[in-house]
Amino acid sequence: MVEDTVMNNTAKEAILQRIRAALGDEQTGWGARKKSAREDTRNLKTERGYRTHSEMNKQQRVRLFVRHVEEYKARVSEISEQELPQTVADICSAEKVEKLVIPPGLDEKWLPGPESGLTYLSDEPDQLSHDELDNSDAVLTGCFRAVAQTGTIVLNAGLGQGRRALTLIPDFHICVVRREQVTGIVPEVFWELEPVIREEGAPVTFISGPSATSDIELDRVEGVHGPRRLHVVIV
Numbered sequence: 001m002v003e004d005t006v007m008n009n010t011a012k013e014a015i016l017q018r019i020r021a022a023l024g025d026e027q028t029g030w031g032a033r034k035k036s037a038r039e040d041t042r043n044l045k046t047e048r049g050y051r052t053h054s055e056m057n058k059q060q061r062v063r064l065f066v067r068h069v070e071e072y073k074a075r076v077s078e079i080s081e082q083e084l085p086q087t088v089a090d091i092c093s094a095e096k097v098e099k100l101v102i103p104p105g106l107d108e109k110w111l112p113g114p115e116s117g118l119t120y121l122s123d124e125p126d127q128l129s130h131d132e133l134d135n136s137d138a139v140l141t142g143c144f145r146a147v148a149q150t151g152t153i154v155l156n157a158g159l160g161q162g163r164r165a166l167t168l169i170p171d172f173h174i175c176v177v178r179r180e181q182v183t184g185i186v187p188e189v190f191w192e193l194e195p196v197i198r199e200e201g202a203p204v205t206f207i208s209g210p211s212a213t214s215d216i217e218l219d220r221v222e223g224v225h226g227p228r229r230l231h232v233v234i235v
Helices: 002-023 058-071 081-094 130-134 164-168 186-200
Strands: 075-078 099-102 119-122 138-141 145-147 152-155 172-177 205-207 212-214 220-222 229-234
Touching (some): 058 229, 152 186
Parallel strands (some): 099 119
Antiparallel strands (some): 212 220
């Protein structure tokens, strides 16, 4: 037992020594480099050699985004602004949606009229319970940005997007993405998200297709971490 402890300590010290050497810290010791978790590091300069901007035009970004979203087995519709209410009604009819969750700040012009037969579940002024969300049929939201490179939708809990539970509990997510919201590559989104996160502490959700995972046998299981179905409407 004693010998095992000695061997473990020796191995640990060897690993730490390598880290110190890599950091150029052999003289001052590991403790000298330890910083408080609360220390402000915003002014630290980090060298970034990766691409930060895309050269794709709007048409190329949208085409690539659509291709990747469809690869994730999500549905995609490309429509005009005027067609949006009818498109939402048609999607809900095809998917047998009766109870549709609506986040605060969603543009009412997106919503079908009474003839659609839809019941709208609004998350304001009182928040919907988890049971109410679980018993709903779908949620309709906008987004913050979409990424062509990865086919990813980005939500930051802003107006028309709602809190995170709204897009994780319902089984079906209808997400409206405006063409101008589609960026080329991931770093472009992070540059825009940084001030929002720092100033508001908003939760950020990245959605790449319907929720899915697989076990060690590679059996695909959908709906474990979020909606099993995703329909992206590009306006």
